[in-house]
Amino acid sequence: MIRSTLKISRRDRDHDEPPYHGSERAGQNRDRLHVAIIMDGNGRWARERGRPRTAGHVAGTKAVRDAVRCAPDLGITTLTLYAFSADNWRRPQNEVSHLMGLFHKHLETECARLVDGGVRLTVIGRRDRLPTSLERRIARVEERTQAGRSLHLRVAIDYSARESLMSAARRLAAGGPQTRQAFERYVSQAIHAPWGTRDVDLLIRTGGEQRLSDFLLWESAYAELFFTNVLWPDFSGADLGRAVEAFKGRDRRYGGLSQRSTASRDSSPQAEKAV
Numbered sequence: 001m002i003r004s005t006l007k008i009s010r011r012d013r014d015h016d017e018p019p020y021h022g023s024e025r026a027g028q029n030r031d032r033l034h035v036a037i038i039m040d041g042n043g044r045w046a047r048e049r050g051r052p053r054t055a056g057h058v059a060g061t062k063a064v065r066d067a068v069r070c071a072p073d074l075g076i077t078t079l080t081l082y083a084f085s086a087d088n089w090r091r092p093q094n095e096v097s098h099l100m101g102l103f104h105k106h107l108e109t110e111c112a113r114l115v116d117g118g119v120r121l122t123v124i125g126r127r128d129r130l131p132t133s134l135e136r137r138i139a140r141v142e143e144r145t146q147a148g149r150s151l152h153l154r155v156a157i158d159y160s161a162r163e164s165l166m167s168a169a170r171r172l173a174a175g176g177p178q179t180r181q182a183f184e185r186y187v188s189q190a191i192h193a194p195w196g197t198r199d200v201d202l203l204i205r206t207g208g209e210q211r212l213s214d215f216l217l218w219e220s221a222y223a224e225l226f227f228t229n230v231l232w233p234d235f236s237g238a239d240l241g242r243a244v245e246a247f248k249g250r251d252r253r254y255g256g257l258s259q260r261s262t263a264s265r266d267s268s269p270q271a272e273k274a275v
């Protein structure tokens with residue numbers, strides 16, 4: 001069926017995937033959140049201190065550790081971090097090399113901690129342009145952490161949402177699904193391949209900018225957005241907690257009527273028209 005029309009790699013088939021939740025609308029369970037973060041502001045953080053941009057990235061790794069540590073207690077079961085976009089290859093060579101080295105180093109040094117904490121790590125994005133040593137290390141950490149169930153940490157490296165949509169489209173076989181629902185499910189599954197995941201509940205961007213920068217465009221169709229001026233290296237577990245609290249106060253309607261007002265029996269379409 002849907003699955004069989006996709007080209008599934010050997011690793012895909014062999015992997016013990018979590019249940020597929022491609023178009024699951026979270027928020028139905030607010031204790032099982034998918035939070036995605038655009039970690040922005042490393043360069044400015046470094047500049048404010050008269051240090052090279054690379055120092056900002058190093059400081060950013062500490063904020064990554066804090067977020068991963070605090071996430072399970074905040075009800076976050078999937079955390080997706082935007083570490084390197086497909087457009088980031090345009091940065092100066094020394095910064096790109098530094099970032100690749102940082103990913104390489106931290107995947108190694110954090111692996112034991114991730115296993116101990118029950119964190120499963122997967123990397124989304126292209127792999128064919130990464131240094132071979134990094135590609136191998138990613139595969140090893142994914143393998144070693146695959147039993148983790150307290151948190152699914154997804155790190156986006158060489159990632160572009162548009163590219164991932166295009167590659168999903170390429171997977172579409174002739175005579176694919178006919179109904180909109182089946183098509184949506186099909187595309188979601190192709191986009192989330194090979195590991196599977198669910199839609200984003202809360203998308204956070206640090207560093208003061210308010211844009212999506214080609215991140216998880218399909219999965220964030222109904223995500224709540226949270227923008228903060230805090231620069232990523234300063235973003236603490238407490239900041240993450242505040243973002244989750246703000247999210248919990250939002251009224252998610254998915255184009256329907258407010259649950260709150262339905263509960264209070266005021267279902268006037270004019271009053272409650274939702275987007």
Ligand code: FPP
Nearest residue numbers: 039040041042043044057060061083103106
């Ligand atoms: C954006 O800030 C940040 C990045 C492009 C890199 C993010 C990488 C890390 C936080 C390193 C650690 C990650 C892992 C997973 C080990 P920017 O450089 O665009 O900041 P600016 O807008 O102030 O210049």
